[in-house]
Each structure stands twice: as C-alpha cells, then as structure tokens.
Amino acid sequence: MTHKKKVIQFPQSKPPTWTFEDFVYPNGSNPVEAWRDEQSGEAQGTFESVLKDMRKIDDHLNWGAWRGYLHGEAKKHKIWEVGFKADGRQYRVFGIFAGTKVIILLAGCYHKNKVYTPPDAIPTAIKRARALKEGTGKTHARQISTDF
C-alpha cells in the first residue's frame, strides 16, 4: 500500500481571550493608567502579568487574582475586585464586565487590613461605573503588551 505523506503543523486551539478597557474621562485622561504609572516597577510588571494571565482564563472564577464582587453600593453596579501582591503590598483593581469577554478597569488602590488606600477608592470606582452608565465617561482599549 502506498501512502501519500505530508507534514502539517496544526496550531494549538486558543480559547477566546478577554479584552481590557480603561475608564477614561471625557477629556481623555486615563486615571487607571495614571494610577499604574505611579506604582513601583515590580507592581507595574505584576499588574501587566496578572492581566496577561487573566485574559487567557475563560472562567473569571478561575482567575488567581479574583477577589469577588464588592458589597454595598458597589454591588449594585456589579463592581468586582482583583488583587495581587508586589513589593510587599497588596494591590486591588476594581472593574466591571461589559459585553462579551470585555473588562472595564475602573480604579486601582492598595489594600491593608480591610482598608483601601486611597480611602475613596471604592466610591471612585462607583462614580466611574455610574459615569459609564450615564454616558459621561468613556473607555479606552488597554494594550496588553507581549513585548515586555
């Protein structure tokens, strides 16, 4: 029996990935990016790595950084938090789901002994979620760089 032989590279199947957007003010300023830029190199790097990790995990409940939905007023807006630790500090980032596989990042802060710093981090996230709902806030696609 003769065989017709060929070699084919089968690509690995890739599950759909999450995409990230930052809350931005109508004037275009991006408070999420501004917050990120203020952090240490290790925190910035870990933040980037956490997002890279999250985007490829289909079920958000399986994200290692997932901390769950916030309570109180924030719960009404379905705001959740993810967290990571870098350079000895606990960081929290608040976000909401929007559409299919889209995440909007609202704000970032530190967290220690149940206290968020800045103390208005959650009210700020609520304000921004509300602004998005009311159309007074916008979003800007966050580039998750694979270069660094």
Added chain:
Amino acid sequence: MRDRSALISKLLSSRKSRESYIRSKLNVLLPSQIRGLRLRRALKQEELGREAEMKQSRISAMERPGETQFNIETLIRVAAALRVGLKVEFVSFSEMLEWENTFSQDAFDVPKIEDDIAFVRPQGAIAATQIWFETRTALDPLAGALAGRIVWFNSATEDEAVQALARKGKGYEVEQLPSFAQQRSTPYFGTVRTEKWRTQDYAGPVAQAETPPIGAIVLSGLSTPLSGGQN
C-alpha cells in the same frame, strides 16, 4: 515602544530592576500553574493541601499572584502532591517572556506520574504513538475542528494514547491512506483541538454517517510505517 525602550534600558543597567522583572513574572506564573493543575485534576484546595501536608489557606495563598514567596522546597512538595516533576532552569529574558506570553492556565497540563508513559513505561510510549484517527464527521470549516475519534492499537491503552497525543500538542505527521485520498479531494487542514480529543465520538455540527478510517495521525518522530486498513 517608548515604554519598552525605557524598560530595557532599566533592565540593562539595574540589577534591582531585573529582580523586579523576574519576580513579577514568577509572581503570576507559579500560582497560575498550581491553580491550573489543581483545577485540571478537579481537586479542592483542601484536598491538595492534604496531599502536600499543608493547610488549605496556604494552598489558597500559593494560587494568588505574588502572595507567596516560594522556595524550592515548597515547590517540590506541591509538585510531588500534584504527582508531577519540577524543572527549575535559568533562561534568557526573551525565553521568560515567551513563557509568559504563551502560558495559559486553562490549557496547562502535565501528566501525572502514572500517566507519564515515557517515564513509567518507555516501550508503551512508542506503542502509543501509533494512533489511528478515524473520522465520523467531515472537517468543520466553521469551527476549524476535526471531529472524530482516535483508534489506537498495539499495547497502548486509551489513556496512554490520548495522553501521548495531547502532550505533543502540535506538529503531527499526517499520513493519508489511499482511502482518504479517494474520499476527499480537500487536504487535511484545520485546527485540531487535541485537549478535547477523547476516544468517544464527537457530536460535531456536521456529523455524518460513519465512514471507514480515512486517516492516521502519527506523532512526530514515529519511525514505524503504518499499514492500512487496521482499525
């Protein structure tokens, strides 16, 4: 691009920056591997903890980015509890970045020692590379998936065959039998979702009547020629 240049110049000039960079990757990739393997094995944190003789809370912390400063001994314990090996290796920065870019917790899997044919039964590994692929369905151009079932032979068990195939992941040598060529004029293109392959039939969207074996997939490196018609 500007960010990247700035980072590179920092990494080139500062050891502390290099440390931070390495730590930020490991902060995420180690927890994600542990979580990925535990979830794939359908273990609760408590169960993994019991196996590793650690508290559930410690396992939980190990799965959260940056929460645990791992030492080698801890990793050894976790690896042993998950029934896998551990490789600690110094690599280039580009390799580390590549690792991060390609790693996916959902897709990450490592065979348990008992399923690691190449380790526990090297002869079996050779047999398991001889795997027939029998299609019951046509290529699904929309899903880009090849649906069907794997038929194995020789001494390989079902698990061994699936494990061996899943481990390789990509780069198969495909031999088309004459019957395949006769039945199909289109070549064998498409994405094969190896992680979803089982020996059971798939309910593909374009399921058709059963057809005779029309192809064989041979894992890279197989030197034994296939003979047609075996099923």
